[in-house]
Amino acid sequence: MNIHEYQARDLLAASGVAIPRGAVAKTPEEAESIARSLPCNSFVVKAQVHAGGRGKGHFTDGYKSGVHLVKTPHQVRDVAKHMIGNTLVTHQTGPEGKPVHAVLVGESTEIARELYLAIVLDRNSGCPVIVASQQGGVEIEAVAEKSPEAILREVIHPGLGLQPYQARKVSIFLGFPSTGLRAPCRLLHAAYKLFIEKDCSQVEINPLAVTKGGDVVALDAKLNFDDNALFRHKEIQDLQDPSQEDPRDLAAAEHHLNYIGLEGNIGCMVNGAGLAMATLDLIQAAGGKPANFLDVGGGASEQMITAAFRLLQADTSVKAVFVNIFGGILKCDLLAQGMIAACKSNPPRVPIIVRLQGTNVEQGRKLLKESGLPLIPAEGLMEGAEKAVAAATGKKGK
Amino acid sequence: MSVLVDANTRLLVQGITGKSGSFHASACKEYGTQVVAGVTPARGGEKFEDTVPIFDTVSEAVAATRANASMIFVPPEFAGDAILEAADAGIQLIVAITEGIPVMDMMRVRHALAERSCVLIGPNCPGIITPGACKIGIMPGYIHRPGHVGVVSRSGTLTYEAVWQITSQGLGQSTCIGVGGDPIHGLTLQKAVEYLHADPDTKAIVMIGEIGGSEEEEAAEYIRARVKKPVVSFIAGATAPPGRRMGHAGAIISGGQGTAQAKIEALQKAGVRMAKNLGEIGHEVAAALGK
Numbered sequence: 001m002n003i004h005e006y007q008a009r010d011l012l013a014a015s016g017v018a019i020p021r022g023a024v025a026k027t028p029e030e031a032e033s034i035a036r037s038l039p040c041n042s043f044v045v046k047a048q049v050h051a052g053g054r055g056k057g058h059f060t061d062g063y064k065s066g067v068h069l070v071k072t073p074h075q076v077r078d079v080a081k082h083m084i085g086n087t088l089v090t091h092q093t094g095p096e097g098k099p100v101h102a103v104l105v106g107e108s109t110e111i112a113r114e115l116y117l118a119i120v121l122d123r124n125s126g127c128p129v130i131v132a133s134q135q136g137g138v139e140i141e142a143v144a145e146k147s148p149e150a151i152l153r154e155v156i157h158p159g160l161g162l163q164p165y166q167a168r169k170v171s172i173f174l175g176f177p178s179t180g181l182r183a184p185c186r187l188l189h190a191a192y193k194l195f196i197e198k199d200c201s202q203v204e205i206n207p208l209a210v211t212k213g214g215d216v217v218a219l220d221a222k223l224n225f226d227d228n229a230l231f232r233h234k235e236i237q238d239l240q241d242p243s244q245e246d247p248r249d250l251a252a253a254e255h256h257l258n259y260i261g262l263e264g265n266i267g268c269m270v271n272g273a274g275l276a277m278a279t280l281d282l283i284q285a286a287g288g289k290p291a292n293f294l295d296v297g298g299g300a301s302e303q304m305i306t307a308a309f310r311l312l313q314a315d316t317s318v319k320a321v322f323v324n325i326f327g328g329i330l331k332c333d334l335l336a337q338g339m340i341a342a343c344k345s346n347p348p349r350v351p352i353i354v355r356l357q358g359t360n361v362e363q364g365r366k367l368l369k370e371s372g373l374p375l376i377p378a379e380g381l382m383e384g385a386e387k388a389v390a391a392a393t394g395k396k397g398k
Numbered sequence: 399m400s401v402l403v404d405a406n407t408r409l410l411v412q413g414i415t416g417k418s419g420s421f422h423a424s425a426c427k428e429y430g431t432q433v434v435a436g437v438t439p440a441r442g443g444e445k446f447e448d449t450v451p452i453f454d455t456v457s458e459a460v461a462a463t464r465a466n467a468s469m470i471f472v473p474p475e476f477a478g479d480a481i482l483e484a485a486d487a488g489i490q491l492i493v494a495i496t497e498g499i500p501v502m503d504m505m506r507v508r509h510a511l512a513e514r515s516c517v518l519i520g521p522n523c524p525g526i527i528t529p530g531a532c533k534i535g536i537m538p539g540y541i542h543r544p545g546h547v548g549v550v551s552r553s554g555t556l557t558y559e560a561v562w563q564i565t566s567q568g569l570g571q572s573t574c575i576g577v578g579g580d581p582i583h584g585l586t587l588q589k590a591v592e593y594l595h596a597d598p599d600t601k602a603i604v605m606i607g608e609i610g611g612s613e614e615e616e617a618a619e620y621i622r623a624r625v626k627k628p629v630v631s632f633i634a635g636a637t638a639p640p641g642r643r644m645g646h647a648g649a650i651i652s653g654g655q656g657t658a659q660a661k662i663e664a665l666q667k668a669g670v671r672m673a674k675n676l677g678e679i680g681h682e683v684a685a686a687l688g689k
Contacts, residue, residue, distance in 0.1 A: 121501060121505070121581065121582070123581045123582065123610075123611045123612075123648070124611075124612065126504075126505050126508040126509065126582045127505065127509075128505075140653070141653045141654055144653070157509075158502075158505045158506055158509050159506070159509055196502065199500055199501070199502050201501065226500055226501045226502070227647075228474060228498045228499060228500045228501065228647065229500035229501070229502065229503075231474075231475060232475070232500075258645045260639075260642050260644070262639065270555075271555055272553060272554050272555025272556065272558075272645075273553060273555075273579060273644060273645025273646045273649060274551070274552065274553020274554065274555055274556035274557075274579070274606070274608055274634050274645075274646070274649075275553070275555035275556055275559060275634075275676075276644070276645055277553075277608060277609070277634040277635040277638055277644050277645065277649065278556060278559075278632075278634040278635075278675075278676040280635075280637050280638065281634060281635065281636045281637050281675065281676070282675055282676060282677075284636075284637040285674075285675055290637075293638075293642075293644060293645065295645045326555050326558050326559055326562070327538075328524075328536070328537060328538040328554070328555065328558050329536060329538070357559075357562065358538065358541065358558065358562070359538050359540075380677055381559075381675065381676050381677035382675055382677050
């Protein structure tokens with residue numbers, strides 16, 4: 001799960017990580033009054049969306065950049081007025097962009113050095129790892145590629161937690177003088193505590209700034225949370241912002257379907273994550289583009305199948321649907337019943353290709369055939385994908 | 399011979415009174431697995447299907463029934479604790495089916511288990527089966543057939559697809575292991591390949607991977623250096639968009655790491671036969687065995 005920058009700032013501050021002064025505004029007036037309350041003569045106004053690359057982004061009405069630096073509270077208000085209610089497009093949002101409902105107004109900080117700091121989970125060791133670099137303010141992947149020696153990875157023992165010597169080691173690597181380790185060490189411990197206590201999958205502070213005054217502050221931060229642990233963090237669940245999510249994803253989540261919207265025109269309905277992924281591969285190998293990843297799960301109920309089917313039907317970009325099921329726990333006849341129910345209440349507007357295999361496959365195929373629905377059967381995996389591609393492009397399948 | 403489980407395996411089921419737990423305990427029993435005990439706290443003294451005794455704790459169950467393997471269906475909030483309880487009671491093979499366990503919980507569990515000799519399979523996995531002898535998990539039993547192809551996979555339904563294709567070729571399986579789709583789990587692909595390679599009854603190995611992490615690359619290195627048996631592989635997610643979690647918590651390309659392309663290249667370098675698409679696994683296995 002993702003949250004906004006201003007929410008991440010609040011969580012970091014509550015854990016004891018220093019952040020620049022500022023606050024979130026939902027109206028231009030609020031933005032101006034926040035600016036007036038800040039004791040500084042230069043301000044930064046940042047559009048709040050769930051995406052990176054805001055500075056280089058643009059709004060759908062042509063207004064440039066989601067991050068502005070201005071001199072007066074009046075200008076803060078002007079910028080906020082342009083941003084709030086507008087839609088920001090960045091390299092991470094897709095061409096449709098994300099709506100801006102709030103801006104962060106902050107003091108502009110005079111920076112001496114920009115550093116990089118993150119805590120993530122290292123899959124190989126099964127431990128949290130601190131990733132640090134003196135080359136902050138740029139994407140860490142770029143640093144990793146050009147100069148891997150500029151990155152320190154410090155593995156933390158999950159039972160022991162971050163040890164003081166490790167915090168000192170990271171701080172020294174980040175270029176702090178041995179007489180000035182207290183502030184960075186305190187920040188590291190605070191960030192680690194946040195990572196563990198809130199079940200984060202990532203705490204990324206980029207840049208971590210050393211100000212001209214010598215303070216160590218988190219200038220921008222990105223927090224991600226482990227979806228599996230949200231049940232024990234009501235306070236994090238409450239930070240969810242549905243306006244930042246793909247509406248198709250939201251509808252799917254309501255029915256506990258595992259769904260990811262993609263850009264193509266072939267809708268997929270598959271059981272099992274691995275098979276769903278392999279089905280996307282098959283469609284692309286056959287020359288088509290999938291509209292989505294959709295895993296109805298191993299033990300899907302008839303209601304879930306019906307909901308999944310409605311979701312695909314409602315997506316106007318979908319020109320054909322490929323149903324690929326290997327019946328294990330999910331029996332093929334049950335799947336067929338769900339599909340028939342869904343088609344009866346919501347007649348299909350696009351061709352549907354069905355490939356069934358596994359438990360009760362004969363009964364399932366028979367039910368579908370006798371239903372009188374215009375379904376295109378396929379036995380082989382590649383055969384199904386090819387038929388789906390042909391149907392989506394309007395060509396007659398074999 | 400087989401790997402990890404056979405007709406002598408004595409299974410207990412943690413969470414046997416829940417909906418999935420009871421359904422699959424029943425299915426395993428029907429398949430022929432010796433289901434000797436169930437564990438559900440506060441339900442001790444009851445019986446499952448009038449025959450299998452239920453205990454409050456794993457250690458009581460082990461003392462009374464000599465169970466040596468456990469299958470876990472406990473809900474995600476309590477599953478980490480259930481794994482630790484099984485390990486503490488001396489269970490040697492723990493198969494965690496539960497999906498959705500918090501990563502932090504699994505991180506602690508993995509470290510606690512590092513000091514023990516037990517094997518954890520999963521979580522978020524279909525389980526393990528030695529066809530005709532013992533099924534511990536949620537896989538449909540009837541698609542399997544006793545034989546000599548060992549299968550290991552990170553995905554449930556892809557394992558079923560592969561097994562079905564192998565069976566349809568007139569071949570069978572020695573043991574099939576699903577290691578699970580979570581980023582932090584027990585048995586790795588490499589370790590599973592090691593077991594299958596050491597098993598005299600396994601003549602060929604099928605390894606099914608997917609995007610995310612680097613277990614396929616590590617297994618490839620082991621195969622290159624050590625494995626003499628033919629290995630067939632398939633990697634799912636060649637066309638998955640980076641940064642999106644593809645159903646499994648562990649199936650994500652992040653920071654350019656964990657791509658299907660890198661895994662396929664590593665496996666090809668190790669002399670592994672790659673199935674061009676999912677539908678080709680059965681044919682590749684048959685070809686590898688000269689059938």
